[in-house]
Amino acid sequence: MRLFYLYSFSALMLLKAYGFTGETDRIALLDLKSQVSEDKQNVLSSWNNSFPLSNWKGVTCGLKHKRVTRLDLGGWQLGGVISPSIGNLSFLISLDLSDNSFGGTIPHQVGNLFRLEYLDMSHNFLRGDIPVDLCNCSRLLDLDLFKNHLEGDVPSKLGSLAKLEILNLGRNNLTGKLPASLGNLTSLMRVVFSTNKIEGGVPDALARLAQIEYLNLGMNKFSGVFPPSIYNFSSLKILSMFRSGFSGRLNPDFGNLLPNLRGLHMGRNSFTGPIPTTFSNISNLEHFGIVWNKMMGSVPSSFGKLQNLQYLSLASNSFGSYSSGDLEFIKALANCTKLDTLLVYGNRLGGDLPISIGNLISLQKLMLDDNLLTGPLPSSIGKLSRLVVLNLTSNRMSGEIPSSIGNITRLGKLYFSNNSFEGTIPPSLGQCKFMLYMRIGSNKLNGTIPQEIMQIQSLIHLDLSDNSLTGSLPKYIKPLERLFTLSVAHNKLSGQLPQALGNCLSLENLYLQGNFFDGDIPNIKGLMGAKRLDFSNNNLSGRIPGYFANFSLLEYLNLSINNFQGMVPTEGKFQNATVLLVFGNKDLCGGIKELKLKPCIVQVQPTETSHSTPVKKFSIGVSIVIVFLLMLFIAYISLCWLIRKRKKNQQQTNHPTSSSLEVFHEKISYAYLQKVTDGFSSSNMIGSGSFGTVFKALLPTENKIVAVKVLNLQRLGAMKSFMTECESLKDIRHRNLVKLLTACSSTDFQGNDFRALIYELMPNGSLDMWLHPEDVEEIRRPSRTLTLFERLNIAIDVISVLEYLHVYCHEPIAHCDLKPSNVLLDKDLTGHVSDFGIARMLMKLDQESLFNQLSSAGVRGTIGYAAPGKLYYILKKNCYSFFVHYNLVSVNFGAEYGMGGQPSIHGDMYSFGVLILEMFTGKRPTNELFGGNATLNSYIKLAFPERVLDIADDSILNSGLRVGFPLDECLTLVLEVGLKCCEETPKNRLATSEARKDLILIRERFFKH
Template structure:
C-alpha cells in the first residue's frame, strides 16, 4: 500500500533467510523473477494489486517454482493483469500451499490438472479471468478447502459430483459462468457451507433436496438466472438460519411451499420470474425479519395475505404481474406506494390512492361465493390450529422460565467469530496511530483488517481506567447481541482477554463505516474535506429517515424496548452507500416490563443519560431514561442537520437554545436559518432542472417548494424537542412525516 514502482529485482533471491514477501497494492510491473524458488525459507509471496502482468513479458512461468516450493503457504497474484495460460507441470503433493489467489487477471485456457495436487489448500480463488473448459473432477481431492471462488469465467460443463468431498467448504462461488447440466446432489455433503452462489449459469433440472439439509447455510443461497425447473422442495423450511434465498429467473413451478415460513432468519426472498401458481402462502407473514420479498412475474392467484402488512421490517414488496385479486391492504408497507409493486394484476382493487386501483365493490364474484363455505371451514381450522400453536408456545415459555439459569450467560453466542488480542493487534498494526479513527470517553477506535477474506472492521478498544467502562461493555454486548436492523451498527464479535503485558483487555469489533460520522460531514472545516463532500438536502433527509427508522425499531419493534440515551451526530455513522447507522450502545437502557402506555415506560437505572446539548431537559433533574428522551435528542439532531448549528454553539446563551432559535424563524424566516452549504446546491440544481419545469412554474415555484420542505422538517424537529415529554412526537409519526416530505420534494 505505497507508491513503489518499477520491476521486482532478481537480486531479491539473494536474501536467503527471507520468509515473507508482501509487495501488495503498489505499482510494480513485470516480469516477476523466475528464481524465487531459490528462497528456501519463503512462506508468503503476496503481490496482489500491482501491474506485474503488464511489463515487457506477459507470462506466469514463475508460478511453477513457487507452487512446488517446499515451505510456501500463501501465493497471492490477484489484481495484476497476468495474461495467458497457467504453465503445465506436475505439482508436488508435499507442497504446503494453503492459499492460492489468482483472481481478477486475464488468465486463459483451462484450469490445470496440477491444481488437484495442492491438497493443503484452504482457499482457492481464480475468479474474474478468462478460464474455459470444465471444472476438473479432481477438485474433490482438495479435502481441506474452505473457500472456492471461480466466478466470472467461461467455465462450462457440469459441476463435478466430487465437489461433495469438500466437507470443510463454507463458501462456494461459481456464478457468472456457462455451467450446465444439473446441480449435483452430493453438494449436500458439504455441511459447513454458509454461502452458495451458482447464479447466472445455464443449470438445468430440479433443485436437489439435499441442498436444504445443509443446516449451516446462513448467508445466502443464490440459484438465480438459470434454467432450473420442477417445484421448490418443502425441505426449504430446514434452512432456519439463512438470510437470503434467490431463485428468481428460473422455470420453477407448482405451489410455494408453506414450510418457507419456518425460515426464521430470512431477510431477502427473491422468487420472481418463475411459474409458481396457486396462492401466496400465509406462512410468509411469520417471517418477522423479512426486508425484501419479490414474487413478481409468476402465476399466483387469489388474495394478498393481509398479514404482510404486519411485517414491520419489510421495505420492498413486488407482487406485480400475477393473477392476484381482491382488496389490497393499506397498512404497513402497503401504505408506502414507493415500496410496493402490484401492477399487472387486473383483479386487484382498493389500496391507498397513489396505487390508482379501482374501488372495491361489495359484490363478490361467483367463484368467491362458490367457495364461501370452504373459506369458513378453513377459517375455523386456522383458529383451532392457532390456539394450539399459541398454547404450545406458552407451554414452552413457562418450561424454559421455570428452569434455573446457568451461572453465567455468554455475552456473544458461539456462532460469532472468535478472535484473540494477538489477532486484533496484528489487524490494527499494533493499534498504530495510522489506523486510529477516533476516541471517546469509553475508549479508542481503530481500523483493522481481519480474516482470510481481509474484512475491514472498526475495533473499539475500551479504556479500562474509566470505572464506568465495564458496565458500558456489558450493556453494549447485551444490547447488540439481540438486535438486527439495517440502520444499526452491526457487531461482528468481541474480545475479552489479556494484552501482551498481562493486563485486562476488552474490545468490540464492528463493521467498518468508510464514510465516517454524520458529525464529520456536518462540521469538518472546509479545508479538511472537499466541497463535493457536503451533504445535499436529499442526503440529509435520507439520513434523518434512517435514524428515525433505527429509533422506531429500538423503541417498538425490538425483542424488548431499548432507550438509546446518547443520540448525536458523532454516533451516527455513514456507510459506502450513504446509509446511516446508529452506533455506540454503551449508555443504552433495556426497558423493564413495558406498560400498555409506552410513554410511561422507563428504566430503573440512574446516571449519565446522554451528551450535553442533546440530553432531554428532564434528565438534568434526575429523570429516568425514556423513549421520549430519545425523541428529544433526535429533534435536536434534526435541527442541527438542517441549520448547521450545534446545540452547544457559542451563540446559544441564557434562554436562547437551538429549539428556540428554530421556533422563532417559523414560518417566514426559515430560509435564513438554513445551513448555508445547502443553498448553493439548490440554486445550481434549479438552473439544471428549470428546463423540465412547466413554464408556469418558474424559479419562484421551486423556491417555494424548497421553503415548504425546510419548514416541514424544522417543524418536526421543534415538535420532537419540546420541553415537555408529553408534547413530543411519536417516532413512528416522525418517520411517516419525513417520508411524505421526501416524496413531495422529490
C-alpha cells in the first residue's frame, strides 16, 4: 500500500511538472480558438495539445501555479465570436482582444474573471448590451470597449467598480442617460463616452470625480447648459465636448475653475455669449477649439498671454462687428510663439489685415475666409515662412497680391477667390514648389499668366477663372503630372492653346470657356483620363479632334459657340448626345441625329477648259435672270401663304401645323401608341400633369422603354403647351434635360385630335416623389430617402440646365415652371429637367408680338414656386377670390410671369431657390405652416443660421453621414444659396452661373473624397 501511494505521489508530481494542472485553461483556450473564423485559425497554430501553455502565442502563465494570467491577442485581425469559455480562465489578470473583427455579444461569463484588472475589447464589431456581470470584476482598473456596436444604456452598476481608473465606451450606439452612480468612481482619471446617442445632462454626482484628467463627451445628444459638475474637475487636462448638444453661456470664472486644461474642444454646440476673459489664466492651454457655435463679441487680446498655445479655432461664430478694431487680437498673438494654427473663418471680422500678421512666425495654417476683411494683403505676410495653408476666400480685400508671398516656399494651399484683388499675378509664386491648390479666381486680376506658375510640378488644382487676364496660356508648361483641374474660364485670354497641355497626363477637368482662344485644338490625346473638357465660347476653329472618341472617362465635352468646321465624328463618346455640346458652330455638319446638325455634302468641282469661259458667262447671265424670276415667284407665294395663314388662324386657332415636329424622329401614329400602352391602361400610368397623363410603354421596334405624355386637348392651353414643348426642345440638347424622342400629331379612332410627346423614360420617377414619399402610393414609393450628397448633386444638375438655357442657347430660354415634379431622376439618380410646356424663348420682340405673347401667357408657373410681384397684375385677371381662398394673396403669386411682366431668367432663379429650400428642408412651399405673411423663405430665414439643423429634412439627419461630418455647416451654405436665389427683387437674385459655381464649391469642400 505504501508503494502504491509513493507511485501515485510521484505521478502527480510528474503531471504537475508538465503543467497538466492547467487543463481547464487548455480546454478554454482551445474552445476560444474553435470559435475563431476558419480563415484566421492558422494564426493560432501554436494552440494545440502541447504543453506548457506559456509556449502558446499570446499566452502568459504564472510562475508558480502555471495558470494563464495574461491573454494578449490584440491586433491579430481575428474574426468569429468570443467563446463563453473565456470565463473559465479564472486566474486571468489581463485580457486584450482589441483591434480584431470579433462579432456577436460580450459573453456574460467574463464577469467570472474576478481577478481581472485590464479588459480591452476595443475596435471590434461586438453588439448587444454591456453585460451587467462585468461589474463583478471588482479589481478592474481599465475597461475599454471603444469602437464597437454596443447598444442600450450605460449600466448603473458600473458605479460599483470602485478601483476603475480608465473607462472608455466611445464609438458605440449607447443610449439613455448617464447614471448618477458613476460619481462613485472616484479613482477615474480617463473617461470617454464620445460618439454615442446619450441624452440628458451630466449628473451633478460626477462632481466627485476629483482625479479626472481626460473627459470626452463629444458626438452625443446631451442637452442643457455647460455641465456645472465639470467646473469641479480642477485636475482636468483634456476636455472634449465636440458636437455634444450643450448650449448657453460659459461661466465667467471658467479659466479659474479649470486652470490645468491643455486641450479644450467645444466645437459644434450652441454656446452663446463672449469668451470669458479668465481664459487667459489657463496658462498651459495648448489647443482651444470652439468652432461652429453662436458666440459673439470681440476675440480677446488676452489670448496673447497663453504662451503655450498651438491651436486656436474660433471659426463659424459671430465674433467681430465688421469694424476696423476686430483684428486687434492678431497683434497680441505674436507672444504665442508656438501658435501653428489660427482658424477664424466664418465670423464677422472687418477691417484691414494688420502688418503684425507677419509676427506669427510659427504659423502653418491661417484661415480667415468668409469674413468682411478689406484693404490690401500686407507684404509682411511673406515672413510666415512655415505657412502651409493660407485661406482668405470670400472677403473684400483689394490691392495687389504682394510679391513677398513667394517667400512662403512651403505653401501648399492658397485660396484667394471671391475678393477684389487687382494687378498682376506675382511671378514669385513660382517659388512655392510644394503648391498643391492655388485658387485665385473671381477677382480683378489682369496681365498675363506668369510662366513661373506653370512650372510648379506639384500642382493638383489651379483656378484662375473669372478675372481679366490677358495674353495666352504659357507655351512652355512643364509636365504637370499631378494636375487634376485647370480653370482659366471667363478671362480675356487669347492666342492658340499650347501643345504642352497634352503633357498633363492626370488632368481630369479643363475649363477654358469664355475667352478668345483661336486656332485648332492642339494634340492633347494624352489626356486619356479627362472627364470634363470645356472649350466653349471662344474663337477656336478647325476640325473637332477625333481622338476625343477614345476618352473612356469623358462625361462632358463642350465645344459650343466657336468656329469649328467639318464633320462631327460619330464614334465612341461622340455617340452620346448627353456628353457632347456643339451648338453655335455654324459650319459643323453630320454627327449623330440627336445633335440636329445639317448633313455633310461632298461637292465635286468641275474641270474647266480653255473654251469654258464664254459658256460660263452665258450661264451666269441666265442664272441671274432665273434667280430674279424665282424670287418674284417666291414672294408671290409667300404673300398668298401669309394671307391664308391669317385667315386660318382666325378660324381655327387650336390646330397647329406640323412644322415644329419635323425635327424629331419619324412620327408615331395613334394606333401604335394605343397598342404599346395597352390601350392607355391605368396599370401603365406613371403620372399626370397640368395638361395630360404620362404612360410607360415599350417600343418594340427600338426595344426601348419610354414615357408617353398624352395631352388632354379639352384643357385650355393644352395645344399651346404641346407646340411650346416641341418648339423649345427641338434645338436644345443637354445631358440634364429629359430627351424628347419623337411626337405624335394624329387623330384617334373617333376622329378626335390626338397629341402626344414621347420621352426617354426616367426609371426613378420625379424628385417630388423622393422628397415627399408619403404622398405616393406604396407600390411607387422609393425604398429609401435621398442622401445629402445626392440632393446636392441633383441641385447642381438642375442649375446646370438653367445655365445652359439662360446663357448658352442661341436664344435664352426661360423654363417658367421649375418644381420638383418637373425634375426627373434616371437610374443613377441624376437629375433631368422636363416639362417645357410653358417655356419661352427670350428673343427680342416687337411691341405687337410682345403684347400677343404676354396676353396669351396669363399667370405662369406653379403656386409657391413662381416669383412674387405686384398684386394688381393678378387682380386684372379677376383671380382675387381664388387667391384669397387659398391664402396666397400675401405671396403675390406669379406676377413676374403674369400680365405686364415678360418671362425672364430671374423668375426661373426664384423657382430654383424655392426648389433648393424644399429639397433640404423637406417642406413644400404650400405647406400648411405657411399662411398669411409666412412663406417657406421666411420660415427658413427665422431659423437661419443658428437653428439650421432644426429645419432640415429629418431624413438627411439620419442618412449615414461619416462621423464628424459638418452637417450644419454644409446645410447653412446650401440654404444660403437657395435664399439668395429667391430674393424678392429680381436684380438681387443670384445669377445662374454664380449659383452653379457656389453649389459646386460646396460639393468640393464637403465631399472631396
